[in-house]
Amino acid sequence: MIWTIWKKEVESYFASPLAYILIGLFSLITGIMFFNLLVTYTDGVQAIPQDMAQNISFVEEVVLKLFANINFLFLIFIPLITMKLFSEEKRLETIDLFWLSPIKEWQVVIAKGLSALSLVLSMLLMTVIFPLIIWGVGIKDISLLSTSYLSVILNACCYISLGLFCSSITNNQIISALLSILGILFLWMITWGGHLNSNYMISEIFNYLGITSHFERILRGLLGTQDLIYYGSFIFFFGYLTVKSLGRRNW
């Protein structure tokens, strides 16, 4: 059942120009970003004496910044991917096809979430050229590159689950996308809230609730249980809310 819906959704993505536009645009923007980071780095290294230049880390200046920027791009790209998942089906009433069949809400939510993740992964696949270049430069650190990818994929999963929920509460795609963008912004702002607060405890709580601290830790290769628990519970929480929101028609 999950496979059937996943297949239908992925086919639907690639039957419309949206998927190609998103993938193309994403590749273009990340390409420009990567190029700019490389140029800025080499200019920086050349501008200062050689002994000091060793202090400028390539990983810090190029790799980590690149993935942080990819995370930033998700703010727009993922809501565009998730916006139609439920709202369009609700508007066209095709969602009733599921409710007349023996399928359960959670199966639909998982299938749709996985289909959105598949599109995100195909977007990320286009960026694999960058690690190959980085590899060529001499940074042959598999674990660094894999945790960098893991960090953006985990963030994408969170944004997708949030996007699914936003899509399930409205039958207007635009509203769904705007709500997701606001939701993701809010997630980032929680961490900023932590920075503004002088109380250590409160600042730590904000830090834990915001996604940025977890993202940065994994990006730097510091994958801890607390981060996995955070991501797991985040995805489960919004998945659960989506299931409940779809189940409102029940009695």
Place this chain on the structure above:
Amino acid sequence: MSNIDKILVVDNVSREFPGRKAVTNVSFEVEKGSIHGFLGPNGAGKSTTMRMIAGLLPPSSGQITVLGEKVTGFNPNLKNQIGLLPENAPLILDMSVEKYLRFVARLHGVQNLNDQVEQVMSELMILDVRKRLIGNLSKGYKQRVGLAQTLVYDAPFLILDEPTNGLDPQTVVELRDYIRRLSNRKTILFSSHILPEVEQLCDQITIIHQGKVRASGNLHEIHKKFRQGLVLKIGLRVGEHLPDLSIFGKYEITQSHVVAKEVQFHVTFENDTDCRSEIGKYLIKSGVNLLTMQVESPELEDIFLQVTETKK
């Protein structure tokens, strides 16, 4: 309640939306193997009731039973048992006809998927558009695909919400014929506001107006119920007058007109006793030329108008 002859029992069902009552205390039953006409003007609550029966919308109160099972949001025993064609068919426009039907069949876990999809496409004459995207099809074909979607998992009970609405006359006739043939193996709840269509297709009807059931039951019984006394059409030769018939009870001549060489009187008697043979003998004895005598049953349209107008 779980009488096996009754595929559907709607028991005192109401549904309220914020600020308005969509249906109020609706009760009716649908017998196995029948085509049950569900009649009402636009906005009468037909679609709301049908969605509640399909389990897509919870009633505010009351209970609905399909095949002896209580309808709830998720009753596993009712899955694959109800086929619904809503007013706007749930079509996935960017899918081809065949892919869409296979998708619906897979959702319902149909075993012999290929055979089933082929059979339904051939029955509904959509084999020639099987590879085309649904979004590019004409309205008639879209409606056929919508109907195919309800049949592909072979549900015994079909709910069709105005299936012939807005289609060209030929498609209407074909779909109607197909629905009639379907009734050999399915029970169908069929909503419409096209009255001749309902008269042709349905054995039983329910008339709903402003969210309330105004009449429900066998078409003949409803005719009988709304017939106020016996109505006879009596045809005499042109120029002849109808003799006084007051020995058969109080009556009035509601209309008279000339058809060819015959003058026809519509005579409404206050009581309902069928006294045609006596009237016939009496008229012949009175010396007039009796050319026609026929019981006039009111048209469904008359009943419908009576029901929807007088109880406003």
